[in-house]
Amino acid sequence: MTRSAKALPVLMYHHISTSPGMITVSPDHFAAQMAHLANAGYTTIGSMQLAAYLGGEPLPKKSVMLTFDDGYLDNWVHAHPVLEAHGFTALCFLVTSWVGEGCVRTHARSGAALPPLLNHRDAEIAIESATADHAILRWSEIDAMREAGTFEFHSHTHSHVRWDQVSADADDKCAKLAYDLADSRATLKARLGAASDHLCWPQGYYDADYRRVATQAGFRHFYTCEAGSNYPGDEDNAVRSITRLEVRDRPASWLASRLWVHTRPRISWAYLKIKR
Numbered sequence: 422m423t424r425s426a427k428a429l430p431v432l433m434y435h436h437i438s439t440s441p442g443m444i445t446v447s448p449d450h451f452a453a454q455m456a457h458l459a460n461a462g463y464t465t466i467g468s469m470q471l472a473a474y475l476g477g478e479p480l481p482k483k484s485v486m487l488t489f490d491d492g493y494l495d496n497w498v499h500a501h502p503v504l505e506a507h508g509f510t511a512l513c514f515l516v517t518s519w520v521g522e523g524c525v526r527t528h529a530r531s532g533a534a535l536p537p538l539l540n541h542r543d544a545e546i547a548i549e550s551a552t553a554d555h556a557i558l559r560w561s562e563i564d565a566m567r568e569a570g571t572f573e574f575h576s577h578t579h580s581h582v583r584w585d586q587v588s589a590d591a592d593d594k595c596a597k598l599a600y601d602l603a604d605s606r607a608t609l610k611a612r613l614g615a616a617s618d619h620l621c622w623p624q625g626y627y628d629a630d631y632r633r634v635a636t637q638a639g640f641r642h643f644y645t646c647e648a649g650s651n652y653p654g655d656e657d658n659a660v661r662s663i664t665r666l667e668v669r670d671r672p673a674s675w676l677a678s679r680l681w682v683h684t685r686p687r688i689s690w691a692y693l694k695i696k697r
């Protein structure tokens with residue numbers, strides 16, 4: 422085996438869509454970014470491999486993890502077909518109360534008219550007004566993506582509510598978060614057969630209470646919105662925070678330069694120090 426990866430960059434996406442927005446990458450840029458990863462010889466890493474890597478197991482020298490937050494419909498329409506074409510796999514973090522019922526909709530390579538895709542603001546409005554189905558994946562699409570091997574699905578809580586902002590006190594916050602996480606795990610277990618120990622914090626927020634409650638709920642890999650790469654054994658092995666790199670709506674050359682930096686531990690650290 423060739424030398425193991427010295428660092429694992431974890432990329433963070435939200436929308437892949439022709440409806441532009443702050444946290445949206447266009448389908449053209451996404452396709453170019455994935456083609457770059459394929460041409461450069463990158464391996465996409467799943468949750469089990471990440472856990473093993475953090476525990477000291479080697480990974481292919483050029484490894485990267487792809488993550489998608491919130492479970493938007495456009496992930497099925499525009500990301501799934503591209504990942505399938507390259508044999509890539511990604512993680513998607515679902516807000517389990519948002520996911521809907523119904524048959525599989527068309528995607529970009531199904532050769533039929535595509536479902537309308539909402540920009541981020543309109544997606545938020547749809548979710549608030551109980552029409553999340555216009556913006557969010559259905560269980561049938563999730564099943565299709567799992568079957569194709571393009572996506573694994575993990576928890577992003579059941580409600581996406583920031584309990585630290587709406588609770589009366591710390592006890593109230595902890596109790597509501599515990600229910601939220603239990604509901605999410607129960608839903609994933611019922612719909613997918615299992616709930617993993619990988620959790621993505623809504624809006625990247627966590628505190629000591631959040632970590633304790635989530636650990637008690639059965640989670641031990643916590644995906645943050647903090648920038649950085651990931652290394653084996655640099656934290657208490659029982660619980661791990663995963664740092665991520667937010668992907669911009671930029672060409673493949675931009676992603677290539679980010680990966681050049683963040684697959685090199687010393688350069689990545691220096692870069693992040695300067696940026697802060």
Ligand SMILES: [Zn+2]
Nearest residue numbers: 490491623624
């Ligand atoms: Zn989110």
